Amino acid sequence: MTANLLDYDLDGLAAFCERLGEKRFRAMQLFRWIHQKGASNFDDMSDLAKSLREKLKTTACVTPLTVLQQHISTDGTIKWLFDVEGGNAIEAVFIPEVDRGTLCVSSQAGCAVACRFCSTGHQGFSRNLTSGEIVAQLWFAEHFLRQYLGRSDRVISNVVMMGMGEPLQNYSALVPALRVMLDDHAYGLSRRRVTVSTSGVVPMIDRLGQDCPVALAVSLHASNDVLRDELVPLNRKYPIAELLRACLRYLKVAPRDFITFEYCMLDGVNDSAIHATELVSLVRTAHAGVWCKFNLIPFNPFPESGLTRSPHSVVLAFAKVLSDAGIVTTIRKTRGDDIDAACGQLAGDVKDRTDVQKRMNKRRTIPILAEMAMVPHGKEDSVND
Numbered sequence: 001m002t003a004n005l006l007d008y009d010l011d012g013l014a015a016f017c018e019r020l021g022e023k024r025f026r027a028m029q030l031f032r033w034i035h036q037k038g039a040s041n042f043d044d045m046s047d048l049a050k051s052l053r054e055k056l057k058t059t060a061c062v063t064p065l066t067v068l069q070q071h072i073s074t075d076g077t078i079k080w081l082f083d084v085e086g087g088n089a090i091e092a093v094f095i096p097e098v099d100r101g102t103l104c105v106s107s108q109a110g111c112a113v114a115c116r117f118c119s120t121g122h123q124g125f126s127r128n129l130t131s132g133e134i135v136a137q138l139w140f141a142e143h144f145l146r147q148y149l150g151r152s153d154r155v156i157s158n159v160v161m162m163g164m165g166e167p168l169q170n171y172s173a174l175v176p177a178l179r180v181m182l183d184d185h186a187y188g189l190s191r192r193r194v195t196v197s198t199s200g201v202v203p204m205i206d207r208l209g210q211d212c213p214v215a216l217a218v219s220l221h222a223s224n225d226v227l228r229d230e231l232v233p234l235n236r237k238y239p240i241a242e243l244l245r246a247c248l249r250y251l252k253v254a255p256r257d258f259i260t261f262e263y264c265m266l267d268g269v270n271d272s273a274i275h276a277t278e279l280v281s282l283v284r285t286a287h288a289g290v291w292c293k294f295n296l297i298p299f300n301p302f303p304e305s306g307l308t309r310s311p312h313s314v315v316l317a318f319a320k321v322l323s324d325a326g327i328v329t330t331i332r333k334t335r336g337d338d339i340d341a342a343c344g345q346l347a348g349d350v351k352d353r354t355d356v357q358k359r360m361n362k363r364r365t366i367p368i369l370a371e372m373a374m375v376p377h378g379k380e381d382s383v384n385d
């Protein structure tokens with residue numbers, strides 16, 4: 001069986017080369033050819049000894065993902081649907097801005113967390129991606145974009161692990177992939193410009209802090225546990241207080257001095273002034289010291305969710321409550337609307353493998369706003385520049 005070299009970080013590639021009887025610096029050369037020059041054919045790697053190239057041809061490969069669909073939005077956003085075999089597809093999205101190019105990358109085919117407002121969550125979980133499949137999204141996008149845009153310099157400056165899947169539930173593949181992104185001999189991205197977004201897998205937040213601290217975004221989406229239990233079911237295992245304590249610990253090692261809280265604005269569900277005030281009290285009083293930014297995300301409706309987007313005026317009013325409390329708050333621009341660029345939308349016709357839809361319909365019990373207002377406080381995920 002041949003090894004897919006996209007699976008290896010530099011240490012992994014050095015170990016592979018050693019098994020072939022080659023020195024570490026050969027791994028470095030190979031690593032640069034693959035990631036910096038986008039080479040997948042060993043014959044193109046002209047400064048590698050011919051004997052090594054011959055060995056590689058029989059023991060290794062650089063296997064990219066197959067592109068099933070490519071959609072280019074009028075605003076420059078590009079979305080790819082990649083085949084990951086077994087009837088599974090994953091998405092990656094490139095979002096160009098004046099001062100940066102951000103790639104949103106998937107970590108799993110489907111997702112087991114089953115957030116109510118997420119198209120991917122409604123598809124159920126199929127499998128974890130390998131490190132190579134995570135890296136292959138960046139490898140393809142970077143080298144495609146250089147050609148497409150006629151550039152020789154790096155196009156992608158930021159990576160956000162915010163595509164399909166919960167990255168911290170695929171930890172063993174995630175960390176080597178992050179190391180490839182950060183390595184100066186590969187993509188050389190700054191830790192501040194690589195963001196892992198989690199729905200709140202508390203123990204793995206701690207491990208990420210030890211193993212590979214990068215910028216952290218937390219999908220919060222609710223201001224108290226009663227509501228978050230409904231919107232982000234993982235909250236039943238790791239409630240808000242526990243999550244915020246993990247954020248505090250992470251901040252001690254994080255490359256940035258804040259956590260980004262993602263908050264999807266759902267009409268009549270989590271978007272009232274009361275919710276905004278609860279959030280302020282969470283991060284300013286109950287868990288003071290969790291320095292944070294809020295990123296308010298306009299919901300991208302899809303039929304199965306039964307949810308709708310908060311009106312813009314409501315989003316502005318919500319943002320004002322947070323800003324007035326001194327919390328930096330941004331409202332995410334909707335990008336690529338004409339190509340269904342929101343997470344999971346393109347793969348939305350992927351079959352519901354685990355009857356997640358049926359299960360969600362059973363527990364569709366989000367309390368209406370008036371009821372939420374009576375919940376006592378005590379009861380109770382651009383991101384980087």
Ligand code: SF4
Pocket residue numbers: 111112113114115118119120121122163164165166198199219
């Ligand atoms: S929001 Fe993220 S964690 Fe939640 S279901 Fe979607 S992909 Fe999974």
